[in-house]
Amino acid sequence: MNAVTTVALVGVGGQGILLATAVLSQAALADGHDVKASEVKGMAQRGGSVVSTVRFGADVASPLALHADVVIATELLEGRRAVDMLERRGTLVCAGTRIPPGGVLRGEEQYPDDIEQAAAARGIRLLLVDADGLAARAGTARAANIVLLGAASTVLPFSDAAWEDALEGAVPAKILEVNRLAFRLGREAVPSRV
Amino acid sequence: MPAVERALFLSGNEAIAAGTARARAGFACAYPGTPSTEIVESIAAAGQLAAQWCINEKVAMETAIGVALAGTRSLVAMKHVGLNVAADPFMTLSLIGVNAGLVVVTADDPGMHSSQNEQDNRTYARFAKVPLLEPSDSQEAYEFVAAAFDLSERFDTPVLLRTTTRLAHGRGRVVPRPPVAWEGRRFERDIPKYVMVPQFARERNRLVLQRVARLRETAEQTPLNTLEAGTTDFGIISSGIAYQYAREAFPKAWLLKLGMSWPLPVEKVARLYRSVSRVAVVEELDAFLEDQVRALGLPVIGKQALPSNGEFDQEIVFAALEPYVTRRAPAGRRRPLPPPELVIAPAPKPREPLPLRPPVLCPGCPHRSVFALLRRHKVAALGDIGCYTLGALPPLLSMDSCVCMGASVGMMAGMNKALGRKAAVAIIGDSTFFHSGITPLIDARYNEAEGLVMVLDNRTTAMTGHQGHPGSGVHADRSQGPDLDIQRLCDGIGVRCATVDALDAAALRDGLERELATPGLGVIVAAAPCALTLAGPGERVVVDAERCNVCTLCLAIGCPALAPGDKAVEVSESCTGCGVCIEVCRRGALSLPGRGGDGR
Numbered sequence: 001m002n003a004v005t006t007v008a009l010v011g012v013g014g015q016g017i018l019l020a021t022a023v024l025s026q027a028a029l030a031d032g033h034d035v036k037a038s039e040v041k042g043m044a045q046r047g048g049s050v051v052s053t054v055r056f057g058a059d060v061a062s063p064l065a066l067h068a069d070v071v072i073a074t075e076l077l078e079g080r081r082a083v084d085m086l087e088r089r090g091t092l093v094c095a096g097t098r099i100p101p102g103g104v105l106r107g108e109e110q111y112p113d114d115i116e117q118a119a120a121a122r123g124i125r126l127l128l129v130d131a132d133g134l135a136a137r138a139g140t141a142r143a144a145n146i147v148l149l150g151a152a153s154t155v156l157p158f159s160d161a162a163w164e165d166a167l168e169g170a171v172p173a174k175i176l177e178v179n180r181l182a183f184r185l186g187r188e189a190v191p192s193r194v
Numbered sequence: 195m196p197a198v199e200r201a202l203f204l205s206g207n208e209a210i211a212a213g214t215a216r217a218r219a220g221f222a223c224a225y226p227g228t229p230s231t232e233i234v235e236s237i238a239a240a241g242q243l244a245a246q247w248c249i250n251e252k253v254a255m256e257t258a259i260g261v262a263l264a265g266t267r268s269l270v271a272m273k274h275v276g277l278n279v280a281a282d283p284f285m286t287l288s289l290i291g292v293n294a295g296l297v298v299v300t301a302d303d304p305g306m307h308s309s310q311n312e313q314d315n316r317t318y319a320r321f322a323k324v325p326l327l328e329p330s331d332s333q334e335a336y337e338f339v340a341a342a343f344d345l346s347e348r349f350d351t352p353v354l355l356r357t358t359t360r361l362a363h364g365r366g367r368v369v370p371r372p373p374v375a376w377e378g379r380r381f382e383r384d385i386p387k388y389v390m391v392p393q394f395a396r397e398r399n400r401l402v403l404q405r406v407a408r409l410r411e412t413a414e415q416t417p418l419n420t421l422e423a424g425t426t427d428f429g430i431i432s433s434g435i436a437y438q439y440a441r442e443a444f445p446k447a448w449l450l451k452l453g454m455s456w457p458l459p460v461e462k463v464a465r466l467y468r469s470v471s472r473v474a475v476v477e478e479l480d481a482f483l484e485d486q487v488r489a490l491g492l493p494v495i496g497k498q499a500l501p502s503n504g505e506f507d508q509e510i511v512f513a514a515l516e517p518y519v520t521r522r523a524p525a526g527r528r529r530p531l532p533p534p535e536l537v538i539a540p541a542p543k544p545r546e547p548l549p550l551r552p553p554v555l556c557p558g559c560p561h562r563s564v565f566a567l568l569r570r571h572k573v574a575a576l577g578d579i580g581c582y583t584l585g586a587l588p589p590l591l592s593m594d595s596c597v598c599m600g601a602s603v604g605m606m607a608g609m610n611k612a613l614g615r616k617a618a619v620a621i622i623g624d625s626t627f628f629h630s631g632i633t634p635l636i637d638a639r640y641n642e643a644e645g646l647v648m649v650l651d652n653r654t655t656a657m658t659g660h661q662g663h664p665g666s667g668v669h670a671d672r673s674q675g676p677d678l679d680i681q682r683l684c685d686g687i688g689v690r691c692a693t694v695d696a697l698d699a700a701a702l703r704d705g706l707e708r709e710l711a712t713p714g715l716g717v718i719v720a721a722a723p724c725a726l727t728l729a730g731p732g733e734r735v736v737v738d739a740e741r742c743n744v745c746t747l748c749l750a751i752g753c754p755a756l757a758p759g760d761k762a763v764e765v766s767e768s769c770t771g772c773g774v775c776i777e778v779c780r781r782g783a784l785s786l787p788g789r790g791g792d793g794r
Contacts, residue, residue, distance in 0.1 A: 013553060046581060046657075047754055048553030081548050101551040105757050106589060106749055109549035118546075 004057035006065040007156070010082045011074030012099050013045035016145035019170065020072065021052045023149055026166030027158045028056035036063035049078055072152050074131065074145055075099050080115045088123045093152040095131035095144060127151055127190055134185040140175070143182035150186025202368045206361040209332040209368050210271075210299060211236035213339030218376040219243055219295075220266035221612060223254045227273030228308035229362035230301035234271055244611065249637035251276035253604045255283040255298070256634065259597065260576070260608025260618070262296040263388070265379035267343055268608070271299040274315045281318070282598040287352050288322040289398040290388050290597060294379045295346035297339060299355045301362050304478040305505040308359075312503060314479035319354045319456040323402050325409055326456035327355045327418065328434035332366035338453065340374045341418060345454075349405055349412075358478065360435045360505065381574065381609070381617075388595040389577065389586040393552065396541065403538045410457045410533075418453030421465055428519045429470035431463065431483055431494075436506055440476040443512035444519070458486045464530050467492060471523035474499070474515050478506050490533065493526035555584050557755035558725030558732070558770025560696040561650050564621065565592035566751045566774055567702055573619050573710065574609065578602040578631070580623035581657045582650050589752045593621060600630025607634065607643035616710055619646040625655035625663040627680065636687050638715050646709045647717045649680055650696065652724040660727060684717050696722035699777035725770050732771035733788040737762050741783035748775040748784065 007024060011017045021037055028035045033056040040050055053064060071086055072093045073079030079094035086092060094115065103109035119126035129151045131144035138147070146167075153163055163183065171179045204212065210233050214222055222245045224234040238245035248254035251272040261268035272280060277300050284298065300318065303309040319326035327342050329335040335357065342353040386394045413419060429448035432440045433455040441449060450466045452459070466473060474495040475484040484496035499514045500506070555562050565585040568575050569592045577583055577593035578601060586593035595605060602620035609618040622631045627649050635647060654668075655661040662668025667677030684691030692709075694701040702720060709716040735755075742762035749756055755769040762783070776784045 012551065014556075041659075046553035046584060047551075047556060049551040077549065077551070081544070084545050099754075100757060101549050102554055102588065102752060102754070103549045105754070106746070107758060112548055 004055055004060050005070070006068045007054045007070045007072065007152075008068040008082060008085055009052045009054070009072045009074075010078040011050055011145075012078060013048050013050045015050075015074040016142065017050045017052055017074065020074075020145040020149055021054060022170040023146070023166045024054050026169045027156075027162045028054065030162035030165040031158050033057060034060045036060045038063040049081070070152060070155060072148050074148060076115060077101070077111060080112050080118060083115070083118045083122060083124065086122065086124050089125070091125045091127065091152075091155045092119055093127045093129060093148055093155070095129055095148055097132050097144065129186060129189055131186070134189060135182050138182035138185055139178040143175075143179050146171075146179045146182040147186035147189075150183035150188075151190050153183070153187050154190040200370060202370065203365055204332045204336070204368045205232060205363055205365050206329070206332050206335040206357050207232035207301075207363070208236045209335035210339055210355070210357070211240065212368065212370070213336040214269050215240060215242040216336070216371065216373050217340040217343045218267060218374060219269050219297075219343065220378075221245070221258065221261040221268040221608070222271070223248050223257050223268075224271040225249070225251045225254055225276060227251075227276050227301070229303060229357070229359040230271045230273045230276070230299060232362075233299060246641050248604075249633050249640065251280040252283060252600070252630070253634045253637045255280040255287070256597070256601045256604030257608035257611075257637070258296055259283060259287055259601070260605035260610075261612040262292045262294045263595070263605070264381050264609040264612035264617070265294050266612040267294045267296070267376070269297045269299065269339070271301070273309065274300055274302040274313050275309060275311060276300075277315055277318055283601050284318070284352070285322050286390055286597045288324050289390055289395055289402055290595070291350035291398075292346055292352060293381065295343035296352045297342040297346060297355055298352050299357065302356060302358045302479070304358055312479060314482060315354070315356060316456065316482045317480065319356075322352075322354075323406050324351050325349065325353050325412075325454060327353060327453060328455050329355070329357065329361060329453065330434055330437045330451070331361070332364070332368045334453065335361065336368045337371065338418070343376075345412075349409060351405060356434065358435050364435075381613075383574070383594055385586050385591060385594065389583065389593055390596050391583050391586060400538050400540075403536050406457060407536060410460070413454050413457050413459040414461045416454050419459050419462055420451050420453075421462055422449040422451060423469070424448035426519070427470050427472060427523070429466045429473045430476050431466065431473065431487065432476040433483065436476045436478050436511075439506050439508045439511045442508040444515070452483070455483065458483065460490060460530055460533055463487060463490065463492070467528050467530070472518060474518065476500065476506070476511055476515075479503070490530035491527050492530055493524035495524070552587055553584055554587070554752060554754055555581065556725050557753055557768040558728070558772040560652055560720070560722030560725065560772065561585060562590075562751055562753065562772070563696050563699055563702060563774045563777075564648060564650060564720055565590045566778055567699070567706060568592045568619075568621075571706065571710070574617055575621050576602045576605045576609065576618050578620070578622040578626045580626050580650075582621060582623055585621070589750045594618075599626055600634060603631050603634035603638060603647055606645045606647070607638040607641065610644045611641075616644050616646065619648060621648050621650065623656075624649055624651040624653065624665045624680065628664045628678070632683070635684075635689060635717070639687060639689050643715055644713065645715050646706075648706075649717060649719045651680060651719050651721040653721075654724050654727060656724045656726065660724065680717070680719050689715055689717055691717040691719065693719040693721055696720035697772050697774065699774065725772065728770060731767070732769075733786055734767070734769040734771055735765050735773070735775060735784050736787055737765060738783045738785065741781045743781065745781070747778050747780060751775060751778055
């Protein structure tokens with residue numbers, strides 16, 4: 001990885017991309033990195049494609065990057081779309097969740113089914129995670145975003161203490177336990193550390 | 195001399211009024227403000243076209259936009275500070291363009307004879323990237339109006355016509371010209387042109403930048419910009435009334451007179467610099483032209499000699515510049531640096547064609563029912579800013595304009611005035627209504643407009659994250675303050691108002707049909723809470739697989755909770771049970787058994 005690492009979080013408005021962005025940023029800060037993050041709010045959030053970016057390293061200037069080292073996708077089509085953002089040898093942590101957009105619902109467009117081939121063709125490591133299933137096991141389907149962070153933690157250089165710090169700092173106390181469990185289940189879902 | 199016998203003796207404002215009628219404009223409006231007031235006053239007195247006072251300059255601008263979109267040429271006049279009030283619609287009007295021409299008159303007040311500041315509104319032309327015309331006497335004021343309408347339609351842009359106090363209130367001879375030939379236009383529905391949601395606004399913005407490039411060419415060719423040869427080695431660039439001071443102070447100087455003063459005609463400036471070795475810019479207030487000349491790398495005499503405040507006259511101009519006429523010519527380049535061609539970033543193109551995911555109205559959104567109803571009526575739905583602007587996107591395609599906060603109401607009043615019937619309704623959210631929808635409603639009543647305002651009242655500012663507003667009474671710290679009832683507000687200002695449950699399709703339909711059939715002005719408050727604020731999941735709609743033939747009528751309302759299955763439509767768990775789909779199903783296949791009935 002370069003001196004600055006870029007993580008993109010992609011998904012559908014309403015899937016908790018902003019909370020995941022906050023937790024990830026906090027974890028990077030807790031480990032002493034310089035961090036810059038950018039989020040998209042407003043109209044784009046209403047069920048549209050959402051992209052937020054977290055960049056960390058010794059000294060980060062720009063909050064934005066068109067290319068990422070790691071992409072965390074809370075939805076399959078958005079993960080597929082983000083394949084273009086990934087650097088070769090990058091990692092795509094992607095939920096199996098399918099939310100068909102309007103054009104697909106109305107039969108005007110086809111939902112893509114080639115994420116594995118597309119990732120392989122570009123030399124990208126693909127970690128497909130049953131985020132919904134694991135979140136439900138943790139106690140709430142809404143924690144799918146944190147399950148994915150747990151899975152992504154296996155390729156990100158943050159300490160366990162930093163992640164714990166971040167969850168405590170960013171997640172409301174009422175749902176902290178559920179999210180801790182969701183994070184652990186996501187982490188354990190990835191077979192081996194890189 | 196027969197021309198003199200026929201000549202009129204008019205103030206600049208009266209000349210603009212006469213020029214407006216000559217240009218076959220059908221509508222003019224204003225909020226009075228010195229030195230602009232007599233424009234609409236004279237138009238109203240002459241009675242050749244409709245004229246009205248509006249409640250403020252913003253509403254006047256929005257009304258004029260509605261008229262122009264309806265296919266009638268319209269003119270809106272204001273004093274310089276009035277354009278601050280109207281800046282919101284003005285800036286986005288540049289993006290949507292016009293249909294029939296639209297001319298904005300700004301009357302600036304150097305010397306602050308009757309104003310609280312001395313702002314130079316030429317900056318607004320560059321800011322909004324629209325052409326700027328500056329007449330220098332009454333005859334030009336009269337003729338430039340038609341030129342402005344012509345430019346407006348040729349370039350699909352509003353045109354800023356700028357006067358100053360001495361032009362507006364000074365008098366001069368005006369030789370009448372024959373009326374221009376012009377036929378009215380029709381309103382054509384064009385969602386990507388008139389609905390400025392981000393995806394469409396980005397594309398319009400590219401067109402505006404291309405328009406600037408074309409306007410630069412026009413500035414070189416237009417007869418409004420003339421280079422008058424002199425007999426000395428001294429040249430002056432000037433526009434508006436300042437040109438007259440310069441002409442009188444230095445009758446032997448070369449004069450580049452800019453009737454169209456933005457964008458700057460660079461080649462004409464270059465010709466002046468080829469002709470003389472000393473060039474001065476004579477302009478009151480800001481170094482608007484001078485800065486642009488300096489940006490070409492050319493040495494120029496301007497604000498180091500002439501005041502940056504107050505009015506000029508020929509003596510001020512002479513005293514300030516006379517020393518420079520004989521002094522050694524300033525060193526520096528004689529040929530302008532070519533101004534860079536604008537780089538316009540294209541829309542990003544994905545490498546592979548994947549289905550796009552534009553934002554959509556949420557499952558259970560109470561706005562959906564209004565659009566499901568509107569798409570069955572032949573009215574233009576002039577919209578506003580909020581989640582409901584998404585009603586313009588597929589598959590609903592039920593909103594025809596979105597310009598700026600509160601613009602829907604004034605535009606509706608203007609469009610209906612131009613067409614003489616209830617051709618348009620306004621669609622505005624509750625928070626936007628409180629932001630700037632009340633003043634145009636009062637204006638519509640005052641000006642006896644025909645129309646209907648539908649307030650989509652979800653009791654919150656949903657788009658930005660459910661902030662409070664005067665209707666909900668919720669403060670920034672979430673504490674509860676006094677709430678304001680739209681129904682009672684309408685009662686207070688004397689506008690007919692009915693409140694209906696936004697999810698009661700029959701009541702909504704009856705309300706709309708009754709209002710469209712009733713003369714005058716009405717408001718329907720379509721009330722139901724934002725689906726995102728509902729406590730828990732509601733009862734889900736049930737599909738009767740025997741009756742459903744997947745005709746997809748229900749999918750056309752764009753609910754993300756509905757998807758076509760093989761044998762029947764499928765309802766996802768995101769369904770809130772709002773029931774809007776039940777109403778559109780012709781086979782009675784959808785129902786909420788818990789609430790009884792199948793919706794038929």
